[in-house]
Amino acid sequence: MPKEEFSGAEIVLKALKDQGVDTVFGYPGGVTLPLYDEIYKQNFLRHILTRHEQGAMHAAEGYARSTGKVGVALVTSGPGATNTVTGLTDAMMDSIPLVCLTGQVPTGLIGNDAFQEADITGITRACTKHNYLVKDVADLARVMHEAFFVAANGRPGPVLIDLPKDVLMDQAQYIEPAKAKPRSYKPQVKGDAKAIEKAVKMMAKAKRPIIYAGGGVINSGPKASKLLTELVAKTGFPVTLTLMGLGAVPASDPRFLGMLGMHGTYESNMAMHGSDFMLCVGARFDDRVTGALDSFAPQAKKVHIDIDPSSINKNILVDVGIVGDVGAVLGEMMKQWKALKAVPDGKALKNWWADIDTWRARKCLSYKKSGKMMRPQFVLEQLREACQGKDVFFTTDVGQHQMWSAQYLNIEKPNHWMTSGGLGTMGYGMPAALGVQVAHPKSVVVCVSSECSIQMNLQEFATAVQYGLPVKVVLLNNGFMGMVRQWQELFYGERYSETRMEVHPDFVKLAEAFGALGIKVEKSTELKKAYEKMLAYDGPVIIDARIDPTENVFPMIPAGHPHNDMILGPGDTVETANDEEDVVLA
């Protein structure tokens, strides 16, 4: 008896089921009709209808980042597909596992400039980890499974599958996931034992060590975060985290120095600069982290753990590179640390911590609480306190509010912090929060945003209301594109070119128009009540918090400056002069 055959659309659904997918974020269109018809006929898969394909992508990212699972988006051809490009690039930069299914015109029409045709595999080749155009339904099941494997394994990333309409309607046999492993892609998971041993010996000898960890720890799973926290406790080494790594070590851990880099804490950047040994775990020496490359941690021997060999020696040459999954390598490191009966240099460490405590005593995150207008730092500290004791997930948009969130929200757990790090996508926060809330219906999901960022994907409030997703949006409203304004103030002679939008909607009325709750807060004394109301309300909320527009993000290392060259507050200046190249925001 010949094996049963299924339509392409049925095969897509079967593959999603076998891959454990229970939620997709999408937007239908002409060529995906066969697929949407199958979605209509089944129960296992929940489809969240966003208001824009970019919203679907960021929601899938939020879902993926907060669960560790692969996020799935489903869009139509042409404009539906091109609207995914920002989300794909964002996921590529931040290593978020996604599978994006795009519809395509029937194979016979490809290349004919047909209605809603776009060469999306061509367009997205540079912003996906891999992509496929399925021209034969016989390949479909294999490609589906392979896409999930590629998205989730190695350094995670977005994979796009382009599905011509006729392929969705043609018939073929279905193949199980186990029979569809890719034949060429085999990322290295286990680290080289000799390199690990070498690293452990270097750790034992270190006098001024620092652990610098990033998003790779989060991607490796909660076990990796636990191991990292254990390693920090075992060695007594100070640890700093990148923007993407926040939560990998609890913010309350006494050995955590705060975030590092351009807007990192004084103590973490000074410790990076003064270290004689650096263990980089799942981070990639990004320019926002390193500052000036030639004066980056000049005395430090460097060990770098990364699952992506191309991350090692890309920006900074290291002494030992270990290719492998962070969790696997850290596990092996702990084992070897015990086996070698290694002990840290206690006396040296004590001196090192004394140095660090002096830097900490500068209290670089302190701010003036007084003033006519609310301080953003205070708004966030109050938010943190209001959410205490709850399982709370934070997402952010991009700009000043994002940096303040990273500095003041004190993320305690991995996967509880979603932000657009590499690409810096304004408009990420709100849809990402939807994805998080879908995955965690009982938790509190707060999107910290601004009056500018939020307007880039404002339409998704309707999605939140439709699905009863009670996301809380806190706008730090200063009437400016604050981060660009800050650079104009500091480096462009206070010429505020096009950074002020003179017209903004009334966010309270806007929330009401969507069927959500809006609260405007202008005084510090009103904050506590507003947060109480926000958390008690069973539905989406916008808090429009009016903050001091002159407030800037500090500490700050101007682009291209070394770690020990920080501006700590208003009136402070860096020692070395800026040149033209330094003041480019990008």
Added chain:
Amino acid sequence: MFGTYANEDDIRFHTIGVLVDNEPGVLARVIGLFSGRGYNIKSLTVAEVNPEENLSRITIVTSGTAQIIEQIKAQLSRLVPVHNVRDMTLDGPRVEREVALLKVKGRGNKRVEALRIADIFRARAVDSTNESFVFEIVGNTEKLNAFIGLMAPLGLVDVARTGVVAMGRGVEALLGMMSD
């Protein structure tokens, strides 16, 4: 692996062999990687080498500092359809060959001289008219460059080159035609 490099700022040429799945877009992926990250391509050749296993072999001659060359190999290795990447320049002695076709137009002494030089270089005349030759020459890049240079004043009007293909000397197949 991952050591620091001597003379790290020197620009060097490397010949890199890449075994890939022969699928649509694979060449675009490789070329896109080079253009997107600002790497150089001096020459690039590609052809199917194993139809049963659907494998193609790409040979790239590129240049950069040692760190850039390492990056290029790491970046190539992480492309999904790539099976194997070998740095032929570091792998030891190798044979490198390129084919060129040259059209030389002329009469009289120049024509005789062109034939004479072709003979010295073991180039073959593969097409001939009363006032032109097409020469075929096989060799490494330097030999081809020298030949083309000598033909230039003798009426050279057209050149086509394949780009370099390379193979390691000796018994070992470092970059075989099999997927594993």
